[in-house]
Amino acid sequence: MTSYDATDALDDLFGNEEGYPSGAGAAVGTRTEAILDGPAPASSIDAVLRLADGLPSLDHVRAVDDQDTSELTKTELEQKEQTEAVISTALAAGDAAVWVIAQGLERAAKGRWWRRTHTSLGSYVEAKIGRSAVYGRQLRKNAPLALETAHKTGTVPKPSQVKVTSKTEEQYGRDAAVTLYEVVRDVSSVLGAHPTADSLMAVHKSLPRQLPEEPEQQREVIVQTTRRTLGVGIETPAFESDSNESASIEALSFESKSNDDVPGETPGDDGGTSTGTSGTASDVGDEIEDAEIVPEHLVTLKDALRTLNAVNRAVTKDVFAQAAAADDDAAEYEKVRQAIITKTTAIRNKALHAPKI
Structure with missing residues (x-):
């Protein structure tokens, strides 16, 4: 885009009005004519589908073996960037469409346009968007904040x-x-x-x-x-002294019987799993052996990796699930869960920004 930037596009999509003007009937008529004069639904859908035309040809994408961990070639990097741009645009279009729907539902609610065809606004919402009345109500409630966020940040x-x-x-x-x-x-x-x-x-x-x-x-x-x-930018130790008062590191070194994680996967923040280098590093870390002479700092890193492996094995999806199911102290569970996310993110950030050889 040149002078027509993301904010301009969002303004065109959402409009700037807070509600109907004094001549509400004329406003509805104007909107109706604008919609009728604008593109048909099939054309709008086709415009989104045409985003795929911006993707590199699948025939031109080189097939890579599962075991290949080589650096991406210049062509692959270009194809990757081109593809991710299309994906981002399609995702943004989908996110924006949700808030367009919310604005439409707000108008239907105000005008009670469902009154002759449905027994309630909830049943109308379910019929129109295929989602629950609660979901529709939440969209309508949060739409003003969502639209202002989109306008001011350029992200929907x-x-x-x-x-x-x-x-x-x-x-x-x-x-x-x-x-x-x-x-x-x-x-x-x-x-x-x-x-x-x-x-x-x-x-x-x-x-x-x-x-x-x-x-x-x-x-x-x-x-x-x-x-x-x-x-x-956190520089504090990954494991502070007060973080381990209730359980020693040694106590976490056993292999949990409830660990159903697939090798190569680690528990995610939402209780699911994520594949990738984290799981591989965990497996490899178990096999690291100290050389006869190893620099002190490298020994520290190896010890930390062993500790992380032990913690990773002990803190399973089942542990999170059982802790969350306990009704006696939900606030404490959430506090601990967020602290775990913070600490692990800090370690990850340090590793990502560490010198590479």
Whole structure:
């Protein structure tokens, strides 16, 4: 894009109005004519599907063996960048469409357009979008915050993300909620990740009870809280003394009988699994043997890897599930879960930014 940037596109998509003008009937008529004069639904769908035309030809993509870990060639890097740009655009279109639906449902609710065809707004919503009335109600409630976030940041948030930032809005105001999303997005990109509902919630819960009223000071507090929570720039030891008072490292060295993890996979933040280098490193780490003469710092890293392997085996999906199922102390469980995410993110960040040989 040139002068027509992402914000312009979002403005065109969402519009700027807060509600109907005094001549509500004329406004509805104007909207109806605009829709009728605009592209047909099939054309709009075709426009999205045409995004695939921007993908590299599948015939031109080189097939790579499962065991190949070589660096990507210049051509592969170009194809990868081209493909990921299309994926990002398609995802953004899908996220934006959700909030267009929310605006439509808000109008149907205000006009009670369902009154002759359905017994309730809920049944109308279910019939129109194939989702529950609760989902539709949540979309309508969070749409104003989502649209402002999109306008100010140039990124369309997902419903699960706005569900979290709406809590920030309730406690600190809309500006803080939008800033929270933008800062978590930017800090996550430094880690090579994307903002998630979990990361947003972790930062939200870490914010102080009150934020400064001055926008710049408010933003600075949110930035520092986000960096600390997500582990960017953290220089404290990965395992602090007070983190292990309730369980010694040695006590975690057994192989849990409930560990159903597939070799090469490690428990994810959401209780699922993720494949990749983390699982491979864990397996390889178990087989590391000390040489007769090893530099002191390398010994420290090897000891840390053994400790992480032991912790990884002990902290299984089943452990998280049973801890979450305990009704007596849900707040303590969530506090511990978030602390684990923070610590592991800090270690990962240190390893990612460590010197490569």
